[in-house]
Amino acid sequence: MKFLDEYRDADLTRKLLADIQKTVTRPWTLMEVCGGQTHSIIKSGLDRMLPAEINLIHGPGCPVCVTPLELVDKAIALASRPEVIFTSYGDMLRVPGSRGDLFAVKAAGGDVRIIYSPLDALKIARDNPEKTVVFFAIGFETTAPANAMAVVQARVQDLQNFVVLVSHVTVPAAISALMQSPDVKVDGFLAAGHVCTVMGYWEYEPLAERYRIPIVVTGFEPVDLLHGILDCVRELEAGRHPVLNAYARSVSREGNKPAQAVISRVFETCDRAWRGIGVIPMSGYRLKPEYGSFDAEQRFPEVRAIETKESPLCISGLVLQGIKKPLECPAFGVQCTPQTPLGATMVSSEGACAAYYRYGRLDPASLAEPGKRR
Amino acid sequence: MSPAPDFLGWTCPRPLQNYPTIVMGHGAGGRMMSDLIENLFAPAFDNELLAQMGDAAVFKLPAGKAAFTTDSFVVNPLFFPGGDIGELAVYGTVNDLAMRGARPFVLSAGFILEEGLPMETLGRIVSSMATAAKKAGVRVATGDTKVVQKGHGDGVYINTSGIGVIPTGAAEIGPALAKPGDVVLVSGTLGNHGIAVMSVRAGLTFETEIRSDTAPLNGLVEAMLAAGKIHCLRDATRGGLAAVLNELASASQVGIEFDERKVPLRPEVDAACEMLGFDPFYVANEGKLVAILPAQAAEVVLAAMRHHEYGKEAAIIGKVVAAHPGLVTARTAIGGMRVVDLPAGELLPRIC
Numbered sequence: 001m002k003f004l005d006e007y008r009d010a011d012l013t014r015k016l017l018a019d020i021q022k023t024v025t026r027p028w029t030l031m032e033v034c035g036g037q038t039h040s041i042i043k044s045g046l047d048r049m050l051p052a053e054i055n056l057i058h059g060p061g062c063p064v065c066v067t068p069l070e071l072v073d074k075a076i077a078l079a080s081r082p083e084v085i086f087t088s089y090g091d092m093l094r095v096p097g098s099r100g101d102l103f104a105v106k107a108a109g110g111d112v113r114i115i116y117s118p119l120d121a122l123k124i125a126r127d128n129p130e131k132t133v134v135f136f137a138i139g140f141e142t143t144a145p146a147n148a149m150a151v152v153q154a155r156v157q158d159l160q161n162f163v164v165l166v167s168h169v170t171v172p173a174a175i176s177a178l179m180q181s182p183d184v185k186v187d188g189f190l191a192a193g194h195v196c197t198v199m200g201y202w203e204y205e206p207l208a209e210r211y212r213i214p215i216v217v218t219g220f221e222p223v224d225l226l227h228g229i230l231d232c233v234r235e236l237e238a239g240r241h242p243v244l245n246a247y248a249r250s251v252s253r254e255g256n257k258p259a260q261a262v263i264s265r266v267f268e269t270c271d272r273a274w275r276g277i278g279v280i281p282m283s284g285y286r287l288k289p290e291y292g293s294f295d296a297e298q299r300f301p302e303v304r305a306i307e308t309k310e311s312p313l314c315i316s317g318l319v320l321q322g323i324k325k326p327l328e329c330p331a332f333g334v335q336c337t338p339q340t341p342l343g344a345t346m347v348s349s350e351g352a353c354a355a356y357y358r359y360g361r362l363d364p365a366s367l368a369e370p371g372k373r374r
Numbered sequence: 375m376s377p378a379p380d381f382l383g384w385t386c387p388r389p390l391q392n393y394p395t396i397v398m399g400h401g402a403g404g405r406m407m408s409d410l411i412e413n414l415f416a417p418a419f420d421n422e423l424l425a426q427m428g429d430a431a432v433f434k435l436p437a438g439k440a441a442f443t444t445d446s447f448v449v450n451p452l453f454f455p456g457g458d459i460g461e462l463a464v465y466g467t468v469n470d471l472a473m474r475g476a477r478p479f480v481l482s483a484g485f486i487l488e489e490g491l492p493m494e495t496l497g498r499i500v501s502s503m504a505t506a507a508k509k510a511g512v513r514v515a516t517g518d519t520k521v522v523q524k525g526h527g528d529g530v531y532i533n534t535s536g537i538g539v540i541p542t543g544a545a546e547i548g549p550a551l552a553k554p555g556d557v558v559l560v561s562g563t564l565g566n567h568g569i570a571v572m573s574v575r576a577g578l579t580f581e582t583e584i585r586s587d588t589a590p591l592n593g594l595v596e597a598m599l600a601a602g603k604i605h606c607l608r609d610a611t612r613g614g615l616a617a618v619l620n621e622l623a624s625a626s627q628v629g630i631e632f633d634e635r636k637v638p639l640r641p642e643v644d645a646a647c648e649m650l651g652f653d654p655f656y657v658a659n660e661g662k663l664v665a666i667l668p669a670q671a672a673e674v675v676l677a678a679m680r681h682h683e684y685g686k687e688a689a690i691i692g693k694v695v696a697a698h699p700g701l702v703t704a705r706t707a708i709g710g711m712r713v714v715d716l717p718a719g720e721l722l723p724r725i726c
Contacts, residue, residue: 001644005707013708043653045710116650222708338715358713 007221016226021051023233029055034192035062036220042355044222057322058352061192063139064091065344065351068273069308071167072097077303078134079105079112087121088136090114095344098309118150125162134296137164142194145259148266151294165296171195172203173283179211183323188232190218193247200255204243212241219247276317316343326356396491401521418504423515431515438542441476444535455570456585460502465590467536468510469609472592475547476538480515488527510590551605552626554696557672559665562687565643568657584642589661594684601678602671609663613717615655618664619702620716632692633705656717
């Protein structure tokens with residue numbers, strides 16, 4: 001496939017791996033922020049090809065994984081209502097709430113529909129005027145413009161039976177929180193290419209300066225990832241900490257201005273709970289008051305007070321912060337598998353635990369200690 | 375002024391005979407049901423076993439071991455690019471028989487019809503089944519029809535069971551017979567059916583030329599068996615290549631390694647999967663098989679497959695190994711390695 005095969009090229013991969021090998025002189029721990037990057041690393045087998053000095057840890061950038069339990073429970077409560085059609089991106093359906101998941105709601109008769117674009121939810125609302133259509137607006141800055149646009153369109157079309165359950169999160173606040181945690185040991189960040197496509201990377205410059213850590217905007221194909229890793233290692237070896245762009249075919253420093261405009265038209269920044277991590281100040285978006293009539297929690301105030309119960313075994317919060325690896329969890333592969341997930345990191349294809357579940361069974365010893373991967 | 379009464383033109387208001395849709399009466403066992411059988415099913419499937427019209431079809435099997443299988447079909451939509459539920463119902467069961475090396479002999483067909491189903495739709499499905507049965511060389515020997523209330527079904531559900539015969543003296547083919555050193559073949563491009571159905575499913579339509587690969591594989595299997603020895607055969611239906619290889623690795627307690635770049639994929643299927651966040655190795659097929667056979671037979675069987683209408687794009691994609699029993703791994707495009715696990719459940723598109 002054009003524009004993809006070039007970035008999955010075996011020769012180029014070998015050359016970049018050799019460059020990284022030549023550059024690296026000591027162990028470095030890099031965090032790839034985005035779950036899409038984790039997925040690509042595991043899917044291409046890149047993790048097993050890198051020099052042993054490079055320890056990749058998986059960041060909190062899996063939108064499905066970090067959506068707080070409270071919101072998942074609210075989603076389940078809303079989806080269970082007979083007057084509601086609940087619409088969601090596909091991989092949220094298997095995420096466990098305190099009691100069951102959205103698939104179970106669907107099986108019990110709830111009208112839960114997978115959509116590919118929030119604008120599809122608007123169409124469902126138009127076609128079903130007697131129902132209230134709830135859209136589960138989750139994700140990072142990547143999905144925020146489209147989700148915001150759905151709200152704008154709902155207002156333009158005067159669709160009063162369309163509301164959104166918002167659980168948006170943002171990357172820079174999460175990087176700050178990670179750097180302030182005494183347990184997190186990261187030498188460099190591979191920033192999420194698609195988030196930066198929307199937001200640009202100027203926001204990361206003060207972070208790199210404050211925490212004296214290189215941040216490299218990185219894409220998702222194997223060659224993109226290796227570019228990001230190579231740039232990051234070069235800076236680390238040289239003792240520098242700039243923000244670099246290794247995904248220039250998609251990302252500019254200023255980002256996509258119209259997309260940013262629609263985000264700030266509809267959303268405002270707020271504190272947000274991250275599943276397994278806790279509340280990170282100013283790390284999320286919520287609807288602005290002038291769009292409050294599209295807020296599912298205002299339309300159905302009874303879901304506001306909901307009691308949540310997290311599995312006592314799950315350590316997904318530590319995994320999402322890169323403090324523990326999935327294999328250090330006693331429930332990993334025992335009580336917790338992709339078929340019976342205790343936490344969201346075992347659900348999504350972007351979740352670190354799900355990725356480890358696959359790879360770890362091939363070569364368990366290699367995962368136990370970084371640096372012994374090969 | 376109203377016209378004068380016309381007693382000569384008066385007719386008794388007989389109950390309607392030709393309903394344009396299925397009604398509950400079509401499953402009630404009375405006249406309406408026999409009309410349906412006599413006017414639709416019997417002429418379409420026309421054969422001497424069905425013509426017995428007894429409570430069961432009675433026949434003699436050719437010499438050999440009997441193979442017996444059943445499958446239910448609930449596809450939505452009923453018609454999709456390149457096929458329909460009727461064709462699937464015949465080929466699905468025919469292929470399951472063929473995967474044990476059996477020659478399909480007879481099928482049963484059970485229909486669960488939803489009240490309100492247009493008769494024309496049922497007619498198209500039944501005639502498609504009849505054509506498929508003829509193409510696969512199998513007879514529909516017995517059948518059943520039930521009607522459920524509106525809202526209790528998805529138009530039509532079809533169950534088919536099939537009996538086939540494994541000729542006396544034929545070598546056994548089974549999922550537990552893969553051995554280290556064997557090679558893995560596929561009969562053609564993968565993922566076409568799943569993507570074709572998805573492209574027309576409610577909530578997601580995209581323009582594509584991709585058509586389902588629905589096809590009977592018994593002829594292909596006969597050609598393969600005539601060419602050389604085969605240890606395992608599976609049609610790569612739900613769960614795709616990944617599910618089949620995992621099942622075979624687990625049943626035979628061997629490892630399986632394949633090369634992603636050697637798996638035949640149509641560029642459109644590859645692109646659709648890329649867009650939706652699917653792995654094409656997990657997408658369903660309805661006319662493709664996976665074969666595991668001794669390395670020395672590989673080239674000659676492959677040549678035989680490529681000569682057959684349904685095996686033109688057949689390819690050797692990997693091998694059976696003694697390492698990591700029960701696990702399937704893939705060599706990736708960049709030369710890396712990954713585990714190809716069983717799919718957890720429904721394929722879910724990624725968020726971004």
